[in-house]
Each structure stands twice: as C-alpha cells, then as structure tokens.
Amino acid sequence: MIAEAGLAALWLAAGLAALQLVLMVTALRSNVDVGHTMRSIAVVQGALTLIAFAMLLQVFAATDLSVALVFENSHSAKPFIYKVAGAWGNHEGSMLMWVTILAAAGACLAIFSRRTSARTLVAALGAQAALALGFYAFLLIASNPFARLNPPAAEGQGLNPLLQDPGLAFHPPTLYFGYVGLSVAFSLAVGALLTNEVDSRLAQAMRPWILAAWIMLTLGITAGSYWAYYELGWGGWWFWDPVENASLMPWLAATALLHSINVLAARGALKAWTMMLAVIAFSMSMVGTFLVRSGVLTSVHAFAIDPERGTFLLALLALYVGAAFVLFAFRGATLKEGAPFELVSRETGLVINNLLLSVILGIVFVGTLYPLFVEAVSGEKLSVGAPYFNAVAGPLALILAVLVGIGPLLAWRRERRPVFKALSVPALLGVTALVISFIVAPGIGILPRSGLVVASYLAAASILPLIGRNPLRAPVATWGMVLAHFGIAVALTGMAMNAAFTEERLAVARTGDRLSVGPWLVEFAGVTPTAGKNWTAVEGELRATRGQGLVTLKPQTRYYSNPPTETNEAAIETFWNGQLYTVVGKADGEGGWQLRLWWKPFVTLIWAGGALIALGGALALIGRLLRLRRRRSRSREAEWRMERYA
Amino acid sequence: MKPKNQRLVLVGAAMFAILVAVLLAMWGLRERASYFYTPADIAAGKAVQGRSMRLGGMVERGSIFRQPDGVTIRFVLTDGKAETPVVYRGIVPDLFREGSGAVAEGRLQNGAFTADTILAKHDERYMPPELGNLSAEHKAGKTLER
DSSP states (O other): OHHHHHHHHHHHHHHHHHHHHHHHHHHHOOOOOOOHHHHHHHHHHHHOOOOHHEEEEHHHHTTTBHHHHHHHHHHHTSSSHHHHHGGGGHHHHHHHHHHHHHHHHHHHHHHOOOSSSSHHHHHHHHHHHHHHHHHHHHHIIIITTTOOOOOOOOOOOOOOOGGGHHHHHHHHHHHHHHHHHHHHHHHHHHHHHTTTSSHHHHHHHHHHHHHHHHHHHHHHHHHHHHHHHHHHOOOOOOOHHHHHHHHHHHHHHHHHHHHHHHHHHHHHHHHHHHHHHHHHHHHHHHHHHHHHHHSSSTTTHHHHSSSSHHHHHHHHHHHHHHHHHHHHHHHHHTTTTOOOOSSSHHHHHHHHHHHHHHHHHHHHHHHHHHHHHHHHHOOOEEEHHHHHHHHHHHHHHHHHHHHHHTTSSOOOOOSOGGGGGHHHHHHHHHHHHHHHHHHOOSOOOOHHHHHHHHHHHHHHHHHHHGGSGGGSSSSHHHHHHHHHHHHHHHHHHHHHHHHHEEEEEEEEEEETTTEETTTTTEEEEEEEEEEEEEEEEEEEEEEEESEEEEEEEOOOOEEEEEEEEEEEOOOOEEEETTEEEEEEEOOSSSEEEEEEEEEEEETTTHHHHHHHHHHHHHHHHHHHHHHHHHHSSHHHHHHHHHHHHO | OOOOHHHHHHHHHHHHHHHHHHHHHHHHHHHOOEEOOHHHHHHHHOOOOSSSSEEEEEEETTOOOOOOOOSSSEEEEESSEEEEEEEEESSOOOOTTTTTEEEEEEEEEETEEEEEEEEOOOSOOOOOOOOHHHHHHHHHHOOOOO
8 A cells, every 4th residue: 555655646746747847838928927836836746755755665664575676675684774774775766765855855946945036936946847757757657666566575685785884874865965956956047047037146046055955965975985985895985986976077067056156146247157057067967867877887788788767867868958958058148248357356266166177077077978988889898997087187176276275365356466475374384295295205196295285285275264354253154165175175185195195904814913004013813703683794803002002993704695795894993193994804714814904094084074065065055044034134125225236 | 358258258268178178088098998808808919018907707717826925816817718817916805706707907917917906796786897798698608508
C-alpha cells in the first residue's frame, strides 16, 4: 500500500506541474493574474513529492522486500540508519530525492519570494514546474522507485559496504540541495528573460537562493572529500574522479554567479552575463547528474547497452539547456546596458574573477568529458587525471587566489585611491613565506611552494576590508566575504602542506616491530579478530609516540558478506599540526602484516578551510536576509526613495 | 567608457577566455592524458616508453611473487594474446587475485611496467571501466570451456 501511495503522489505532482506550465503560458499571453493559484499549486506539488519521499523512506526502514528497489539495495541485517540512508544510496532513490528537492524548492520560491515582480514569479514558477515535469517523467517512465517485486524476495542483496557510513546519510542530500537549489536561479533567470525584467531587483531576489545553494555545494564537496579521504584508505583528499568533477563544475559556475550577481544587484550591470551564468550553473548540475546517473562513466558501452536512462537524461539536458539558450539568444541582446564602470573598479575585479572561474570551469569540463568523447568517436580508451588538472587548472586557481586579495579593496564604478599600498603587508608575508620555504624545504615542487606563498599573502590580504573601520559596524555580509576569502587561504595552506610535506611508510611488520614515519615512532602490537553487526574484521593495534605520550590506533580490514566485499577502515588520529593515518593491509603468510602509515602535516586545514568558506557564505546569507527584512519593514515610500538614491 | 563599447569589451573578454580555456585544455590533454593499453598493444609496440598510461588485463595464475621486503610484488598481466610483467610497491586492492582482472596505472620501462596504482574489482558489482569488455570476453571463454 505504502509504495502505491508514493507512486500516486508522484503522478499527482506531475499532473500539477503540467497544470502550472499551462497556467504560465496563459498568464504570459493574456496578462491574466494567476499568481495566487500558481503559488498554491507549487506548494501542493512540493508537499506531494515530500509525501512520496517519505513513503520511500518507510519501505526502506521496514525493509519491505516486495519492493524491487529495497530487494536490490537493502538487507534486513543492516543497521537501521543505513537502511534509511540506503533509500538514496541507489539510482532510483537518489533521483526521487532530486525531484523532491526540486519541487520543494519551487514551493519555497512560491512561499518566500516577495521581492520578485508578480509576472516574473509566475514565469519562474512555470519554468521550475517545467524542470520538475521532465524529471517526474524520467522517474515514472524509466526509473520507478516503487516498482513491486512479484513474488517478494526472502532477503535483500545488501548495500555496498563503502556506502555504509555516516557520510552517506549526510553527503548526497547536502550535495543535492546545492545542485537543485541552483534550479531556482535558473528558473528566475528564465522567468525574468521571458518577462523582460532583468534588473537589480531580480538580482536581489535571486541572491539568497544562489548563496544557499552555494553553501550546500561547498559543504557537500568538503564533506565528500573528507569521506573519500578516510573511507577509501588511500590517503588522498581529491582524486579528480569524474564523479568529483561532477560536483566541482556546478560549484565553479555558482561561485562565478555568486560574484556577478553582486554587480547586477548593486550596479545593474552585467545583466546578460549574469543571466547566462545562472543558466550555466544549473546546466552544470544537470551535466553532473547525467554523468553520475546515466552509467556513461562506467563505460560508453554500458550506456549504449542500457540506453534508456542515459538517453532520457541526455534528452532532458539538451531540452532544458537548449531552450534556455535559445531564449537567451533572443532576449540577451535586447537587455539594456547597465551602469558604466572604469577600468580600475570593483566591477572589473569581479569580471576578472568571473573570467578566471569560467576558464577553470572550461578546463575541468573538457578534461572530464574528453575521455567519453574520444571513446565514443574512436573507441580508444584513455583517462585524464591529476597530472592534467593540477598542471592546467592549478596555476590559474593560484592567480585567482592572488586577485581575491585585491578585488574587495576596490570601490564600485571607479577606484582612485592607491589600493596597492594596503597590500604591502600581505605581499611582505608572501615573500617571507617564499624565503622560509626555500630555507626549510628547498626540494618541494613549484605548485605546493606557490600555494604556501599565495596562502600566506591571502591570509593577510583577505582581512583588509575590515581594517581601517570599526569591524563591529561592518555589515554582516562583509564579514561573510572576509571569512570565506580567509577560508580559501586556510584550505590552500592545507593542500600545499599536504602536497609538500606528507611522509609515507609502507612496510611489513611483525608483532613488536617499530616503524618511523615523520616525527612518529609506531609500534605494531599485533592483530586481533573482531566483528560488527554485518561484518567481521582483522584489527591491527598500533602504538604511536613522538617523544612523549602514547596514542593507540586500530585500523581494520573488514569483510562484509552481503554483498561479499573487503574494505580497509583506516585509523586516523588528529593532532593540532596534522594527522597520523594508518591502514592495515594483508598478511604475508609468515606472521607479518602489511602496514601503510602516513604523517600528514596540517591536512585538516583543507576541510577546515572548506567549512570556513561555507560559514562565510552563511554569514553573507544572514546579512542579506536581515537587510531585506529591514527594508521590507520600512514604508513603501521610504523604500522607493532609498532605491532611488542609494 | 561608453556603455556600448563596454559591452563590446566584455563580450571580447568572454570570447578570449573561452579561447584560452580551450587552448589550455588541448595543450594539457595532448601531454597528460593517459591512454589505456592491453598487453597485446604493448607487444605490438603501440605504447610510448616512459609516458604515464594504464595497462589492463587478467592477472596470470601463479605469476604473483612477493619480494623480500614484503610490500613489493611482481606479477604478469595477460589478455590471452600477450603478457606484460608488472612491478608494484604498495598494498594491493581488496579483490586483486590471480585469474581476475586488474588495471595498473604507471609507466613502461624497458618492457616491464612499473605501477603507481593498481585498480581491481572493488566489490562483486563494480569493475574498473576498462575491464568491462575484457571480463565479458573472459566469461565468454569460460562458458565455452565448459
């Protein structure tokens, strides 16, 4: 019954989305005011998808083995939290989650959007419904999560053990909120292009959505990176895997959008460019979903053998992106030019930021899709990895980080003060870091060394916008910006330190053997068998010391039976200045065990930086919302005056 | 600057950025993409010595030898037509076994392959993409044998 209820809710929601589309076309043609109806339908549609998603959670929580999806991805002997999280650890469930967030975002837009003009809001809700409609069709036709299994199975096939981790409960939903949150920016841009109302008011209405989606993407990527770091047991924090790039590309586009939307909101300039970025950002979300969900990554052939889902997603992608670009081509050129600005100005700074981010996005995009392209055309197989991305995108990212220190110091429209004077202290710090790095570590690579130098400079330069004024009276949004930019310096320090100073030790050890890695002396105290609810394991015991104190680490090699898999559970100990990362491998058959030890100085700064960047975004969001609220509470006339003379 | 000129400059800058991105990407890919080869490709001399590449095949039965240091192994990858010896220092992945598929990332030096990373079947369902075909052929062969 529950599964059928979920399916029915999905069908109803799809019907409502179609109705919204009809309403939008009517409203745009005849000037009928359908705003109120449109909003109500959007809210009901969002509620229906939430019901469908709740039903999916219920069948997974109860391990209802008469549902095919539960049989394929769950098992009755699985811890409860992973039963629930397993609902979105598979293709159909994650697509349902995607569509649920899409419809819920539409509902939120209908409820909270007070600043958008009525006509644009109707058009935007129509665009959002059009997006949702395509994905409803995808779910109902090609990926029904509620399909029954007849007869019901006696036991499920289990969930990939790598996914049985608290990370699964947190990582995909966060990332999806980010991906799909960008759909609102897309819909608002399409709506405003349809009604010809691209102005700073639209930008102000759009900004909180972009910020919220961007914060989620930042958190999702940061969490995903840490998850891969500790769960895979390979000691790396970013692998330039296509699945990772699928989340990085929307983030890069959203970051560019986040900056250009400020120009549109404050100065009414960069209209066409910002609208195009809003379209590109969500397009990148869809490209990411296509890459991950179509099976095209496993092999172009797998895609060709089971083409239904992949083709469907590709058609949706082409339809939405194509339609948006056609609309853009017709309306983009008719947009009025915004306020002019001089060469040295905040606007120019943000344009350069956007250009660099776009170039990096292009490089990642080409590198990610090139192997697919080559295999489809010539059948040749190749992979593009860290050597390409680091060498090509890395230097550009560093240049961008240098400019991050300068841009916020520039005034809108035209800058006449000598801002470069203010940068002397940060520049001095950078030079000092360069000299110290040559003295302490003459042999490190050019990229890590540049990273350390730029990070030292940026750490100081990023706080300059708060210097010379009372920091407590600075707007909350300014604090947010400073924090986010400082976070870049922190993350960059972690990345460079990790690349330059990581020490690795790989050896076979017998009980009582001592190994050294970095400042640590690690004693191997043997292995013991142990077991969990659905796994058995060999657990090593390592006693580590660096002069004083003793830390015990217990890395495991786990054996899961459903499905049969071995995983390495690394044991990681965090200190203020780094992490000791240990993995136990295989027995050599003569009483020894393979051990892999890493000392990773300041590696945690990578994720701390990511968290700071997201926190900065959150502060900016709070600041913007507070300001909107304050404005709203003023009288209409005062608001009119303020906008007029601001 | 007049608004009209400003727009022209901005459009020009955007075009330039796209051009730069494409040129940089092409340059990077020419040097740094690593191609996938099978032992037969290497026997035929298709692979360039010293360039980073991927080598895929089945681990030949009885070919895995552990070196005295305990962490370096030597084994032979085969695709049924040719064989390539591989040296690897590290912990092999969970399902790296004789007779099953593996992909080695690394370089070819004097006819032997030095691997930096070994990819093998991750679990019962996942396979490195390149091995998809090989294992299908392998399975087909097995069925015929029976």
